Amino acid sequence: MPLAHLAHLARFQRLAAILLLGFASGLPLALTGQAMQAWLTVDGVDIVTIGFLGLVGLPYTFKFLWAPLMDRFEPPWLGRRRGWLLLSQLALAALLFFMAGLSPQAAPGFFALIAVTVAFLSASQDVVVDAYRTDVLSDRSEHGLGASVHVFGYRLAMILSGGIALIWADQWDWPTVYRTMAAIMLGIAIACALLAPRIDAALKPPTSEAGQDLRGFLAMLLAVFAGYWIARSGLTLIGFDPASKNKWIELLFVLTEIAVALPLAAWAARKAKFETFNQSLTSYFSLPGAAAFLLLIVLYKLGDAFAGSLTTPFLIKGMGFAQAEVGIANKIIGIWLTIFGAFLGGLLMLRLKLYRALLVFGVLQLVSNFGFYALASLGKGAWGAVMVQPFDWGFVALKEAAALDWLLLTVIAGENISGGMGTVAFVGLLMALCNSRFSATHYALLSAFSAVGRIYVSPLAGVLSESLGWPVFFILSILLAMPGVIMVWLMRHSILALIQPARPTPETD
Template sequence: MFKQIQRLQRLTAILFLGFASGLPLALTGQAMQAWLTTDGVAIATIGFLALVGMPYTFKFLWAPLMDRFEPSWLGRRRGWLVLTQLFLAVSIYYLSTISYTTSPATFAVIALLVTFLSASQDIVIDAYRTDVLEADERGIGASMSVLGYRIGMILSGGIALIWADQWQSWSRVYQMMAGVMLFSAIFSLVFLPTVKSEIKPLNSDPKKELLGFLALLLGVLAGVYVTRFAFMAAGIDFAEASKWVQLAYVLVSLSVALPMGVKAAQYVGFATLTQSLSSYFNQKSAWAFLILIILYKLGDAFAGSLFTPFLLKGMLFTQIEVGIVNKIIGIWLTIIGAFLAGLLMMRFTLFQALMSFGVLQLLSNFGFYALAILGKGAWGSFTLMPFDLGFVAVTVPTQIDSLLMSAIALENITSGMGTAAFVALLMSLCSNQFSATHYALLSALAAVGRIYVSPVAGVLSESLGWPNFFLFSVVTAVPGVVMLWWMRESVYRISQKHIEQKSS
């Protein structure tokens, strides 16, 4: 009985932390896109502003510091959680006081700070989930995490749209979200279960760790400088360059700067980084898993990268209709998808879950294609009567487009299922001693699609049109499914390791 209570406490904590993780993501994603769209910012510019999400792809660089050091008075993992959530509350509130149209540079910098803190929070949440869950809890734990994550995004990405429409103020919405993050910090401080006492950081020289991190940063900056110098030597004027050239510069900079940073860190002696990377890459099929992680959610990322501008500007749906359909009604569909995934994963092997859910999330992109082709009102509509849930209310009857409802229903259920299996895969690839660094590395690669397809998506949507854009998103989902089939034996081996851990 006591063990069941402890399990319930752990799963409740995972549900809440999933919520805390999902909340700030939409504030620099869908919600920010809606804010900028209503302010009249061009879609291509909105697509490039998605690059403020770059910290999600770099978080494995500072994750070793969060593996190695802990605020001692709050305990392992919990200390970093409380600190990042407090700073998130402050930075989100500050963002609410800025307008992109009057201060674009300041807006972009503070949005970048929010994503840095959000990525840092994710590092700790992912490590905490990996450390605190028992082996036989990973499937249902992944589902609870996804459920909480989606609820967080529903609040900041959907209910926020309704509030913005009713209050006529995005600043007020962001201030509300800052208050929610403050509550999250208090909850983490008081209610989270502690991780196992035997899981301890690496016993290394703290000064060398910090010097190694500094060397890492200097190496990355040197790589960026070298790339910029090379582009300028080739006669490229960044002020006049096209968005494709600017995107190429960003991607080349990454490919040069990251290896230079890692080499510099290894030379100085950043032990937690080097040993954690060695620990991961010593696994069989390590590189193949990295490619799979990038490809598995790529089609999903393409379809969702400009989803909000598509609905608001391309299809001319209202903010309140998008908020109700995409998030308020979508919450029940997400709950169904998350719990269905959890139940199925108790019976499926890891490969079976990844394959079946991956195919379903690929097919869901055809719903957006149908919406773009057939148009608003093609399947009629129905009336949603007024409601008041306390935290959000709709005071007048609202017409809901049936095709919009169908497309979003399919996306919410299948994407939630695919993400649950994906999270279980990532946890299975992590070592507990380096769980923050390992999970940060893996999830950073998973974020590559979501972050770096947005600039491409913005240009493609304007040049191809929305119908062809969503067909292209289907095509980009195919390599992930093919890669998964090719790696079925490797995934099966990971699944067997999971079963052995469960029985031991």
């Protein structure tokens, strides 16, 4: 076979693996996010509690703490990255099956604990998926296309677990839906083990001493718990009650615990010589503007995250839309539009390049939030509705004709197309910032910062939506989107510099 054909075949195999892994990454996210919110909503859990249960996603913001171990160690037989993929996916399948047997209303505490564990496993899978994608796409000319394919797979999974799941829940029940998702995850694990190409053998793990790294990780973990205890005890001593039902006090405890625990963990890693962690941080912060890039990553999707943190409860409880209507409009049509936006963004990035794509797509994300404000202000039915006739596609069916609100469809279209475009540019930025030797830790660190908005605004969003009302809530989301766009413009020279050849590894510095 000619070498050109072999190269095309290898490229197809890489992109097919990225598509499958994008699907694997997106599937469990909704099951601890918006699909779980729908389960909690119909099970009678109050809106503020649902907002605080958004904190089950905390592992997504802490995954950079254990990502160095996934850089340093490799499970046997399957090679770099692929062994961790199989382990995390099999564990996710098992725990989703177990979660299906729980009741969120009868045992909310235990349900939240299991949901946090699912989020931990999902975050761990994401660490490896992101590192694998960065490593297997060593040619930076493929980054835009790879990001589009990843978003395509990711959003297909969101259609399934975040959209079709709501329709299935109307037909069956939520435990059956979660058991079905567990079976799908098991199939993904088998497919990835068989089909994903191996990473270039030249990309070796860091060479720090294994025992020292494990001791350093344990020291860092102890520091996290110590920081949690210090913050909690300090607030208690000055008069705040950790058992208070006041949601603002609960939020104060959460944010203070995190603010104390993370710096203490970084100090412990240095003192205990957690070298893989320390070297990866040194490598990242050697990049000009490294700290500013972290701030940009937090801000770029903040307005989107704030508006989207309670979208499902807003549509079901706030606006009175039926579960099936939300499933069709927001989770099926909407996510297909996100996929369209992702491919459109990938194509436009071939001409706009990274800086202009981040700027233009960021502005579009900001503008799209006005749609939710219009929906909250004008109300359901303001633009009329279109009827969707019953259908049965085998894997999903609609028993009765359903009305789809035109304003809802318009809002969903604008939000999802712009969001898909912004996500492609954002993923391209994260990949460009990674050093291949520490890609798991670097991407985990960067994506953890990107999850700050999605995770930490959730409890605040629940409180504000209840106290201010939905129209003001969405105006606030627009204001929160502005700093990210401004940061892109201010950092234009640093972003343009990222399109230069790949950063050298420490061995070639």
